[in-house]
Amino acid sequence: MLRIGLTGGMGAGKSTVSRLLVERGAVLIDSDALAREVVEPGTEGLIALVEAFGPDILDADGRLDRPALAARAFVSDEARATLNGITHPLVGKRAAELLDAAPADAIVVQDVPLLVENGMGVLLQLVVVVMAEVDVRVHRLEQFRGIAPADALVRINAQATDEQRRAAADVLLDNNGDPAALEPQVAALWERLVSFEEHLRTRTRPPRGPVRLVESDPGWAEAAQRIIGRLRTVAGAAARRIDHIGSTAVPGLPAKDVLDIQLTVADLDAADAVREPLAAIGFPRVPDITTDRPKPGTDPAEWRKRVHANADPGRAVNLHVRVDGWPGQRFALDFRDWLCDDADARADYAAVKRAGEAKAAGLTGSAATEAYLAVKEPWFDEVYPRVPRRQR
Incomplete structure (x- = not known):
């Protein structure tokens, strides 16, 4: 209920x-x-x-x-x-x-x-x-x-x-x-x-509309913390850490009004073990997304993940469940911190996002997302070697 x-x-x-x-x-x-x-x-x-x-x-x-x-x-x-x-x-x-x-x-x-x-x-x-x-x-x-x-x-x-x-x-x-x-x-x-x-x-997610960027909203950080609190309650010891990631975690950066949260777990078995507890509080699994795009020079197997999305139509959330220490888990945190620290990187990324928004114009749902990512992913490949790796 x-x-x-x-x-x-x-x-x-x-x-x-x-x-x-x-x-x-x-x-x-x-x-x-x-x-x-x-x-x-x-x-x-x-x-x-x-x-x-x-x-x-x-x-x-x-x-x-x-x-x-x-x-x-x-x-x-x-x-x-x-x-x-x-x-x-x-x-x-x-x-x-x-x-x-x-x-x-x-x-x-x-x-x-x-x-x-x-x-x-x-x-x-x-x-x-x-x-x-x-x-x-x-x-x-x-x-x-x-x-x-x-x-x-x-x-x-x-x-x-x-x-x-x-x-x-x-x-x-x-x-x-x-x-x-x-x-x-x-x-x-x-x-x-x-x-x-x-x-x-x-156990389904509401349909997503067109890709539309909005100006940075200070309320995103508080909304993310409320969600993290609920996730921590149900994930329990399986959660090694839970973080607000993505564009909405970077002050001043235009973004889609979709919160990205990363739940870090020990392995994919742990990710699968929390599937039903997450769904029970309104985060059903998105079965057709099982991996991030592997970056050059890395092991593709270590980019696998699980994705959940919020069932609440009033607050879109992507929940990425990634394995501790795998490159996708580290990159999500390092990329966020790089954007927070580097104004030039923020400006470059904002321009890429605007180009992706233009490419996705007139599309909805998965078609809009694919068009948007088709612009962003090559840029991620390009900057991946330049993003500073941080000790966690």
């Missing part, structure tokens, strides 16, 4: 987004709702909270008085850690039960307020963050939840910063305005999720 993380600061509007996704067919696992469920009267969660914070956190009916708990739990990092240490494991256990019960082809939206703080993005296939300015959120918390502005700010400041959320987000939804403005954003997101789920389930 496709597992999506939904988060945002207090008052940002996660509940509105989750409602819109559920209306379109998503299965919702709401951590806030589970947090209430696991501290109902008679539960082990409520008993533990009373032991930690005292009986004054209960109302006259013996139920949890949330403002009273908040007054004690948000006064210090230690108190907040105590609260989280009690509730988070219980919420996680209940969420796992609901996840196990969801259909295999479900789009599961996990609404997790502290997703960023707890580093959960590596466990999910996409992270959606709802954003709103602090003053907007404070106003909503006062208007709809009756929380005093000063208390709202204390709670907001105890959470991740907006910069941290942006760094963790694969998708940002702007909810500074009227809730109706979210509708087209969620509709576009849902279209992406439906396609993502289909390609995930069928």
